[in-house]
Amino acid sequence: MPLDQEEVENEYGERVGSGEGEMSFLDHLEELRWHVIRSIAAIMVFTIAAFLIAPWVFENIIFAPAKASFPTFQWLCKLGQLFGSEGLCVQDIPFKVQSRYMTGQFTMHIMASLILGLIIAFPYVAWELWRFIKPGLHIKERKYSRGVVTAVSFLFLLGILFGFYVMAPLMIYFLATYSISSMVSNEFDITSYVSTMVTMIFGSGLLFQLPVVIYFLSKFGIVTPSFLRKYRKHSVIVILIVAAIVTPPDPLSQTLIAIPLYLLFEVSILISARVERNRLRDEAAERLREEQQSAS
Secondary structure, three states: OOOOOOEEEOOOOOEEEOOOOOOOHHHHHHHHHHHHHHHHHHHHHHHHHHHHOHHHHHHHHHOHHHOOOOHHHHHHHHHHHHOOOHHHOOOOOOOOEEOOOOOHHHHHHHHHHHHHHHHHHHHHHHHHHHHHHHHHOOHHHHHHOOOHHHHHHHHHHHHHHHHHHHHHHHHHHHHHHOOOOOOOOOOEEHHHHHHHHHHHHHHHHHHOOHHHHHHHHHHOOOOOHHHHHHOHHHHHHHHHHHHHHHOOOOHHHHHHHHHHHHHHHHHHHHHHHHHHHHHHHHHHHHHHHHHHHHHO
8 A cells, every 4th residue: 555645535435545646665765764764863852861961860760769769669668557567668778889891881871861762752753653654554444543653652651650660669679688698799780770670661661562562453353352362371471471571580570560461461352352343343334334235
């Protein structure tokens, strides 16, 4: 389907591509190039901004989950006080970061700025990608895809917030306090710390796209709710494997990402079921319309 197709009405009053004015392959590449350039430009703008305010970024974002004053630990403490359990109150986190490589701090400065720029620019990047794809869709496909940029951006932000406020602080506290011997002290290298944080939080944002993926797979008839229900047990194994890949090798982090992923999978089943009901309803309406036209 050409990306610049003109639209005309067919005999059913639906607007479809006329097939006129098709773009060549090089024209498509040229169009894609400008979408990519604008996306990269947006990412770089936010990356440079984050780079210039590095002290604030590292103090209030990167290292924030490693402090006992972090909101998550405050909420847990209030929850513990509500149920009369002081064990949930975190008073101190034995956390120390060091840089063992000459370029360690500078490299992580660039990496953290780049990932932060990508996260902030993600909605715009998704919008640019959608602008490239949308003209090549049929009218019905565009109707099904309405609001996709909003849904993708919202789920990505939700995943980022979950990773930052739930996964990161609990993982840091668990690993910082974990000890196999009093002779071993936990002193983490900044390269390991920032890489782990980035992988976990950004990965959480991507994994929260599961409902959107299932929605489109259901629209194209690739998956059905009965298929998802049939392989529900298998999905648990897949989710655990994915959780092990995007999180540090400790059971707590894997469990923290596996639980919301499974809940998202159950939500995806409901979404797939709704898509199938709508598809069957549309097919029934189409058959009825064809029968009425044949009768007339």
